[in-house]
Amino acid sequence: MTIYRGTVLDTPVDPFTGGTLRADADAGLLVRDGTIEARGGFAELRARHPGEEVVYLRGGLVLPGFVDTHVHFPQVRAIGGLGMPLLDWLSRCALPEEARLADGGYARAVAAEFVSGLVQAGTTTALVFGAHFASAVDALFAEAARTGLRITSGLVVSDRLLRDELHTTPQRAYDEGLALARRWHGVGASRYAVIPRFSLSCGDPLLQSCGSLLTDVEGAWFTSHVNENVREIAAVAELFDGRRYLDTYDRHGLIGRRSVLAHNVHPSDDELACLASRGASVAHCPTSNAALGSGLFPLARHLAHGVRVALGSDVGAGTGFCLLKEGLQAYFVQQLLGDDGARLTSTHLLHLATAAGADVLGLRDRTGDLGAGRRFDAVWLRPSAGTALDVALRHAADPEDALAKAFVLGSPADIDTVWVDGRPCRSRNPVA
Ligand SMILES: [Zn+2]
Known part of the structure; x- marks a missing residue:
C-alpha cells in the first residue's frame, strides 16, 4: 500500500x-x-x-482526475480553426480531417496523439466521439486500453450531408456498431456508445437503427449533438417537419439516463423538461461555443429544470483538452449572461470538471x-x-x-x- x-x-x-x-x-x-x-x-x-x-x-x-464528457477523437489535428461558424467549420476543418482516418496507420497515430492529449491535460475519464470508420474506433479503444484511460466511445454514423466517404447505411451502422461493442463494451474500463453525428446528417431510418443498437447492447451509452447553432437548429426543423431537435432522438428511444447531449445552447423549456424527466445529461462545451460563436450556455435554466450538466472540451472546435480552461470559460459565459447567468465559484468549477462528469457518465461510485x-x-x-x-x-x-x-x-x-x-x-x- x-x-x-x-x-x-x-x-x-x-x-x-x-x-x-x-x-x-x-x-x-x-x-x-x-x-x-x-x-x-x-x-x-x-x-x-x-x-x-x-x-x-x-x-x-x-x-x-478530470472528466471530459464531450471530445472528438479524430479532431486533434483540427484544433485552432478560427473564424467560422459551426457548419462552415465542419466542412472546411473537421470533415476533411475525419475522412483521413479511413487509413489505419493514420488513425493509429491520431489515436496515440488523442489519448496522450487527454492524459497530459489531467483527463482520466472521457466520453469520446469516435470516428466514422470501425477500424479507427478499434485503434482508439486499443490505445485507451493501453493507458488505462476510462473511455466510453463508439462508431460515429451519418448518412447524408457530410462527405460520401463518411456516409453509411442503417444496416451497416448497426452491424459495425454491434461488432465493435462485442469487442470493447465492458472490456477493462471501456464502454460502448451509440453515436449518430447529429440529426442534420442522420435520416430517420438511421436514427431508428441507432435505437435498435442501443437496445441490443446492454448498458450501452448514447451521445450526440443538440441545439448548438441557430442555423443548424433551423435546418434540422426543416428536415424533420418542424420537430424540436431533441424529439428527433427521443422518438427513437435514444434519450434516457445513459444519454449525453453536447451543447444545448438554445433549448426550449419543453426540451429541458424532457431531458430532466428522462434523467439525461448535457455536456457544456464553453470554449467551443465561444470559438464558433454558437452562443451563451443557459446553465441557470438547466439547473432550474434539474438537468445534469458537466463539462466537455469539444476538441477540435474547443481550444484544447484542458478542463481548467473550460471551467474558466464556463465562468466567463455565466458572467456575460448577467442576471440570467448562474453564479459560479471555483468550487462549482471543480465540481463541473470532476464529480459532475462522473455522475453524468454513471461512474460516481468509482471516480469524481x-x-x-x-x-x-x-x-x-x-x-x-x-x-x-x-x-x-x-x-x-x-x-x-x-x-x-x-x-x-x-x-x-x-x-x-x-x-x-x-x-x-x-x-x-x-x-x-
Ligand atoms: Zn462536438
Missing part, C-alpha cells in the same frame, strides 16, 4: 445543492491496488499505518472525488517555481482562492503527475 500525502481538494457533495469544497491542507490517502482505502489527516493516517510507503506530493494541489472507496484517479497540479500560478498558489488566502487561481492560471504545463486507477500515466518528474 502507498500513502499519498498532499493538499487535496474535491467536491464529494454537489455544490449546486448545498455541498462545499472539501479541502485538506495535509491529507493522507491510503491506496491499495488502485483503490483509496482510507483518507484522513496525514499524521493520523501515518500513525495507523506506520509501515507503508509514503509518497509526498509536496506543494501545489491534488485534485480528482478522492474519498475512501473511489479509485485513485488524480491530478497533481504543481507549477514550476516562479510561474504566475506558483506565486498565486503560495499567496492564496484559502483553499477556494487557491482553486480559483488554479482555474484562472493553470494549464497542462502545470500538471506534474496524473494517475488512473492508481497507476501514474503522466509524470513530469519522478515522484519523491
Whole structure:
C-alpha cells in the first residue's frame, strides 16, 4: 500500500445543492491496488499505518482526475480553426480531417496523439466521439486500453450531408456498431456508445437503427449533438417537419439516463423538461461555443429544470483538452449572461470538471472525488517555481482562492503527475 500525502481538494457533495469544497491542507490517502482505502489527516493516517510507503506530493494541489464528457477523437489535428461558424467549420476543418482516418496507420497515430492529449491535460475519464470508420474506433479503444484511460466511445454514423466517404447505411451502422461493442463494451474500463453525428446528417431510418443498437447492447451509452447553432437548429426543423431537435432522438428511444447531449445552447423549456424527466445529461462545451460563436450556455435554466450538466472540451472546435480552461470559460459565459447567468465559484468549477462528469457518465461510485472507496484517479497540479500560478498558489488566502487561481492560471504545463486507477500515466518528474 502507498500513502499519498498532499493538499487535496474535491467536491464529494454537489455544490449546486448545498455541498462545499472539501479541502485538506495535509491529507493522507491510503491506496491499495488502485483503490483509496482510507483518507484522513496525514499524521493520523501515518500513525495507523506506520509501515507503508509514503509518497509526498509536496506543494501545489491534488485534485480528482478530470472528466471530459464531450471530445472528438479524430479532431486533434483540427484544433485552432478560427473564424467560422459551426457548419462552415465542419466542412472546411473537421470533415476533411475525419475522412483521413479511413487509413489505419493514420488513425493509429491520431489515436496515440488523442489519448496522450487527454492524459497530459489531467483527463482520466472521457466520453469520446469516435470516428466514422470501425477500424479507427478499434485503434482508439486499443490505445485507451493501453493507458488505462476510462473511455466510453463508439462508431460515429451519418448518412447524408457530410462527405460520401463518411456516409453509411442503417444496416451497416448497426452491424459495425454491434461488432465493435462485442469487442470493447465492458472490456477493462471501456464502454460502448451509440453515436449518430447529429440529426442534420442522420435520416430517420438511421436514427431508428441507432435505437435498435442501443437496445441490443446492454448498458450501452448514447451521445450526440443538440441545439448548438441557430442555423443548424433551423435546418434540422426543416428536415424533420418542424420537430424540436431533441424529439428527433427521443422518438427513437435514444434519450434516457445513459444519454449525453453536447451543447444545448438554445433549448426550449419543453426540451429541458424532457431531458430532466428522462434523467439525461448535457455536456457544456464553453470554449467551443465561444470559438464558433454558437452562443451563451443557459446553465441557470438547466439547473432550474434539474438537468445534469458537466463539462466537455469539444476538441477540435474547443481550444484544447484542458478542463481548467473550460471551467474558466464556463465562468466567463455565466458572467456575460448577467442576471440570467448562474453564479459560479471555483468550487462549482471543480465540481463541473470532476464529480459532475462522473455522475453524468454513471461512474460516481468509482471516480469524481478522492474519498475512501473511489479509485485513485488524480491530478497533481504543481507549477514550476516562479510561474504566475506558483506565486498565486503560495499567496492564496484559502483553499477556494487557491482553486480559483488554479482555474484562472493553470494549464497542462502545470500538471506534474496524473494517475488512473492508481497507476501514474503522466509524470513530469519522478515522484519523491
Ligand atoms: Zn462536438
